[in-house]
Amino acid sequence: xxxxxxxxxxxxxxxxxxxxxxxxxxxxxxxxxxxxxxxxxxxxxxxxxxxxxxxxxxxxxxxxxxxxxxxxxxxxxxxxxxxxxxxxxxxxxxxxxxxxxxxxxxxxxxxxxxxxxxxxxxxxxxxxxxxxxxxxxxxxxxxxxxxxxxxxxxxxxxxxxxxxxxxxxxxxxxxxxxxxxxxxxxxxxxxxxxxxxxxxxxxxxxxxxxxxxxxxxxxxxxxxxxxxxxxxxxxxxxxxxxxxxxxxxxxxxxxxxxxxxxxxxxxxxxxxxxxxxxxxxxxxxxxxxxxxxxxxxxxxxxxxxxxxxxxxxxxxxxxxxxxxxxxxxxxxxxxxxxxxxxxxxxxxxxxxxxxxxxxxxxxxxxxxxxxxxxxxxxxxxxxxxxxxxxxxxxxxxxxxxxxxxxxxxxxxxxxxxxxxxxxxxxxxxxxxxxxxxxxxxxxxxxxxxxxxxxxxxxxxxxxxxxxxxxxxxxxxxxxxxxxxxxxxxxxxxxxxxxxxxxx
Numbered sequence: 322x323x324x325x326x327x328x329x330x331x332x333x334x335x336x337x338x339x340x341x342x343x344x345x346x347x348x349x350x351x352x353x354x355x356x357x358x359x360x361x362x363x364x365x366x367x368x369x370x371x372x373x374x375x376x377x378x379x380x381x382x383x384x385x386x387x388x389x390x391x392x393x394x395x396x397x398x399x400x401x402x403x404x405x406x407x408x409x410x411x412x413x414x415x416x417x418x419x420x421x422x423x424x425x426x427x428x429x430x431x432x433x434x435x436x437x438x439x440x441x442x443x444x445x446x447x448x449x450x451x452x453x454x455x456x457x458x459x460x461x462x463x464x465x466x467x468x469x470x471x472x473x474x475x476x477x478x479x480x481x482x483x484x485x486x487x488x489x490x491x492x493x494x495x496x497x498x499x500x501x502x503x504x505x506x507x508x509x510x511x512x513x514x515x516x517x518x519x520x521x522x523x524x525x526x527x528x529x530x531x532x533x534x535x536x537x538x539x540x541x542x543x544x545x546x547x548x549x550x551x552x553x554x555x556x557x558x559x560x561x562x563x564x565x566x567x568x569x570x571x572x573x574x575x576x577x578x579x580x581x582x583x584x585x586x587x588x589x590x591x592x593x594x595x596x597x598x599x600x601x602x603x604x605x606x607x608x609x610x611x612x613x614x615x616x617x618x619x620x621x622x623x624x625x626x627x628x629x630x631x632x633x634x635x636x637x638x639x640x641x642x643x644x645x646x647x648x649x650x651x652x653x654x655x656x657x658x659x660x661x662x663x664x665x666x667x668x669x670x671x672x673x674x675x676x677x678x679x680x681x682x683x684x685x686x687x688x689x690x691x692x693x694x695x696x697x698x699x700x701x702x703x704x705x706x707x708x709x710x711x712x713x714x715x716x717x718x719x720x721x722x723x724x725x726x727x728x729x730x731x732x733x734x735x736x737x738x739x740x741x742x743x744x745x746x747x748x749x750x751x752x753x754x755x756x757x758x759x760x761x762x763x764x765x766x767x768x769x770x771x772x773x774x775x776x777x778x779x780x781x782x783x784x785x786x787x788x789x790x791x792x793x794x795x796x797x798x799x800x801x802x803x804x805x806x807x808x809x810x811x812x813x814x815x816x817x818x819x820x821x822x823x824x
Contacts, residue, residue: 329452367419392480439630618676
């Protein structure tokens with residue numbers, strides 16, 4: 322859990338520190354965004370390869386190496402003194418971080434007894450909304466009170482602790498296998514997913530397909546992904562990614578549902594800080610408190626979810642579907658609250674309500690997925706499901722940014738049509754603001770246009786969630802018996818009975 326928390330927090334911790342990092346490293350704002358882009362590209366490439374890497378090197382060795390590499394390159398990122406070095410180190414850090422999610426979820430599954438499968442997956446599901454939420458809060462605090470380097474150094478001690486604990490108590494559920502390296506498949510995967518992620522991360526800044534680079538990488542993403550799918554299904558006998566599991570209904574249905582959840586979830590992480598900091602003019606700390614309300618509400622729902630998953634007669638798919646719909650309503654509600662004069666208190670109830678229903682949708686759905694997938698194909702299935710959420714998050718982030726920017730221009734044009742000297746309020750405003758009246762009026766129009774765009778984006782997220790609410794019902798109802806873990810995942814050194822009991 323500690324390793325997963327580090328990985329998830331690092332997807333967002335750098336965002337609020339980018340202006341400071343850009344200034345100290347002499348980079349433009351556009352160049353600085355590569356610190357986020359490079360990390361996510363590497364992350365996305367490694368996630369589907371995690372099951373193969375576990376089987377090849379053993380779960381214990383691979384998981385420990387991923388934590389150690391993530392920790393080491395976090396420290397090196399903090400020591401870098403040039404933008405090019407920082408980007409390269411972030412890429413490697415992201416590659417190691419991509420190896421943390423799937424093994425961690427499998428370890429929880431195999432460690433808990435079968436009757437507590439729901440508890441273990443609800444525990445994992447608790448982290449996914451919390452990690453990206455605390456990232457910006459922690460990043461802003463460290464940057465303001467220490468230095469930007471500490472957004473990387475903060476990983477060192479927890480990373481060392483996590484790695485030491487894994488080496489002490491974890492053992493492999495099965496021996497590593499000698500497997501041929503599917504070099505062509507891995508190369509095509511990197512080409513397809515890396516190009517897709519580049520397009521999604523950079524598209525809006527480069528005005529999408531009006532830019533030759535975006536067109537080129539779009540073609541590479543389509544060709545690379547298509548070639549990868551063909552190669553894994555037809556061209557090799559030792560695929561790096563087992564795509565055949567996607568033919569199972571629980572896998573494709575769960576992947577589609579997580580894609581939509583990721584779209585809305587990460588879209589929220591784009592929309593909410595923009596509104597709170599640019600329109601409400603909240604400080605970074607207060608904007609963080611805005612997110613904390615939702616995170617605390619999610620955490621408060623863990624006992625409820627833990628109780629629900631222990632009730633055999635409760636169909637968790639229905640719980641997830643209803644909660645997803647309610648989560649959509651909370652976003653529609655927030656869209657109605659967004660104005661240029663709204664204050665922090667106006668959103669408290671909506672944020673808490675959003676956290677409650679998010680906790681009742683995301684945590685239980687992890688249980689639904691783990692109960693539904695074939696126990697013999699848990700690793701490949703989870704990898705594709707997690708990849709679906711990651712890509713959904715990237716698509717959601719890109720779509721929300723584009724939607725908001727285009728809407729802001731449209732709203733500004735509409736508002737400007739009504740701002741004429743024929744209107745008495747306009748003449749009175751100009752007369753009362755002296756030499757800077759025109760600039761003040763223009764700023765007023767732009768601010769109103771931006772908040773209208775923010776509200777429309779919030780309602781869009783709400784509408785998407787409402788449309789996606791029935792998707793969890795596509796996943797088959799869980800079996801009458803829980804999926805059996807392959808072996809106990811945790812064991813102490815055999816030399817000490819006392820240590821074994823403690824582990």
